Amino acid sequence: MAQWQTFSDRINHVAPSATLAVDSKAKAMKAAGLDVIGFGAGEPDFPTPATIVDAAAQACREPRNYKYTPTPGLPELREAIAAKVLRDSGYEATADQVVVTNGGKQAVYETFQILLNDGDEVIIPTPYWTSYPEAVKLAGGVPVEVFAGAGRDFEPDIAAIEAARTERTKAIIVTSPNNPTGAVWSRETIRAIGEWAVEHHVWVISDEIYEHLNYDGAKTAYVGVEVPECRDQLIVLNGVAKTYAMPGWRVGWMVAPAEVAKAASKLQGHLSSNVSNVSQRAALAAVAGPLDEVYMMREAFDARRKAIVAALNEIDGVYCPTPTGAFYAFPDVTGLLGRPLGAKGTVVGSSAELAAALLDEAHVAAVPGEAFGAPGYLRFSYALADDQLAEGMRRFQAWVAGK
Numbered sequence: 220m221a222q223w224q225t226f227s228d229r230i231n232h233v234a235p236s237a238t239l240a241v242d243s244k245a246k247a248m249k250a251a252g253l254d255v256i257g258f259g260a261g262e263p264d265f266p267t268p269a270t271i272v273d274a275a276a277q278a279c280r281e282p283r284n285y286k287y288t289p290t291p292g293l294p295e296l297r298e299a300i301a302a303k304v305l306r307d308s309g310y311e312a313t314a315d316q317v318v319v320t321n322g323g324k325q326a327v328y329e330t331f332q333i334l335l336n337d338g339d340e341v342i343i344p345t346p347y348w349t350s351y352p353e354a355v356k357l358a359g360g361v362p363v364e365v366f367a368g369a370g371r372d373f374e375p376d377i378a379a380i381e382a383a384r385t386e387r388t389k390a391i392i393v394t395s396p397n398n399p400t401g402a403v404w405s406r407e408t409i410r411a412i413g414e415w416a417v418e419h420h421v422w423v424i425s426d427e428i429y430e431h432l433n434y435d436g437a438k439t440a441y442v443g444v445e446v447p448e449c450r451d452q453l454i455v456l457n458g459v460a461k462t463y464a465m466p467g468w469r470v471g472w473m474v475a476p477a478e479v480a481k482a483a484s485k486l487q488g489h490l491s492s493n494v495s496n497v498s499q500r501a502a503l504a505a506v507a508g509p510l511d512e513v514y515m516m517r518e519a520f521d522a523r524r525k526a527i528v529a530a531l532n533e534i535d536g537v538y539c540p541t542p543t544g545a546f547y548a549f550p551d552v553t554g555l556l557g558r559p560l561g562a563k564g565t566v567v568g569s570s571a572e573l574a575a576a577l578l579d580e581a582h583v584a585a586v587p588g589e590a591f592g593a594p595g596y597l598r599f600s601y602a603l604a605d606d607q608l609a610e611g612m613r614r615f616q617a618w619v620a621g622k
């Protein structure tokens with residue numbers, strides 16, 4: 220290839236988003252008339268609550284929303300997000316600490332663009348959400364994986380984190396409730412990470428997008444609450460996608476020390492300016508409103524969680540710890556590798572091959588653990604209708620049984 224035809228090293232070194240890839244493959248198969256059950260992307264199947272949609276419809280009719288708003292977001296939305304931090308986490312934040320972004324993903328991206336110089340390291344408890352290491356790499360940073368598997372219920376080990384620390388460690392990511400494992404990290408672990416970060420001057424990036432989705436009495440612990448001294452080096456990421464069933468509206472945010480928020484706003488001023496006003500008005504109705512709908516969704520998710528974990532554990536060769544948060548099950552599927560599966564007796568050597576064969580032969584879409592730094596696992600999002608879930612599990616079980 221001629222030199223002018225090659226793309227940048229930056230883009231060549233980044234992997235595509237596997238969650239979105241599985242989702243779009245499943246949706247394309249469905250559009251082609253195939254009956255696919257999609258456990259791929261973490262996308263609530265509920266409609267966005269009507270009051271939120273009404274606020275957006277109203278916003279479309281108001282000419283003030285046809286103009287740019289300040290880059291870091293509508294002032295009233297930033298205020299509402301600061302008030303939400305007090306309501307849900309119980310500590311004070313101010314509107315100038317908030318930047319509204321195009322989904323939580325943009326907040327992740329901007330965080331690393333702001334913090335990292337080439338070669339700076341970010342400790343990423345693994346399994347991790349697929350976009351974290353790519354956002355780190357796009358900022359010139361080096362992702363450092365610290366693995367905790369099903370054997371410890373996916374709870375990070377602070378001693379392993381400390382062993383991974385070097386002179387270049389700039390930040391650590393906390394995700395609890397966790398994507399992809401569904402684990403809710405204990406208060407002790409959250410506190411230990413916060414204290415460790417303060418002691419060693421490491422930024423904490425706390426992705427709290429699943430904060431309201433926990434089960435079996437598990438409670439989300441917040442770094443900013445457990446270790447208040449950490450707040451000057453804490454960047455909280457969040458958004459409306461999961462709490463209010465609004466993934467397509469693309470509204471996320473960061474709550475960070477004011478200087479970080481200012482830097483994010485500077486970056487965003489060149490990148491994307493303000494988030495769509497219609498979406499911001501919808502997000503304002505969501506964030507300033509009650510949490511009733513999320514509690515209803517949580518009940519539905521809880522029933523599905525129990526159903527999927529039971530169904531997965533019935534399969535010989537699959538072991539699924541019980542998740543207590545988010546809407547993901549993350550079973551260890553190593554027992555299915557190297558043995559004949561399905562009517563054709565297909566033999567797979569990795570979870571990536573397993574996910575591909577399961578989709579092709581049984582029309583069940585799940586994301587391979589490789590996408591999350593955890594080969595040997597599959598991620599099932601159970602944010603889908605009960606009958607779909609039951610049918611998907613029936614197919615998986617039958618396929619493993621050679622049917």
Ligand code: GLU
Binds near residue numbers: 236324
């Ligand atoms: N965060 C969701 C997931 O992990 C949505 C897709 C994505 O952005 O990765 O499936």
